[in-house]
Amino acid sequence: MSKHLEVNPIACAGHGVCAELFPEWIDLDDWGYPIIDRGPIPHELMEHAERAAEACPKLALTIRERAATAAARSE
16 A cells, blocks of 8 residues: 545645645646645655645645555456
8 A cells, every 4th residue: 555645626725835845746736726746655755745734724635545556457
């Protein structure tokens, strides 16, 4: 299992706090909404990801566990 960041686009208000706290993984579009790296979060960056998710004013950013892609295809 690997952990990934996900954003709820309906809940997000485009404050940009997440990108300020986790610029290694999150960019902002022209309107201030997050563009998130879809890959698994490396262990050494997990603390940054957790801080960004906890600081989101709209609670729109979450960390979720996903099964490996190959395992998901075989199910």
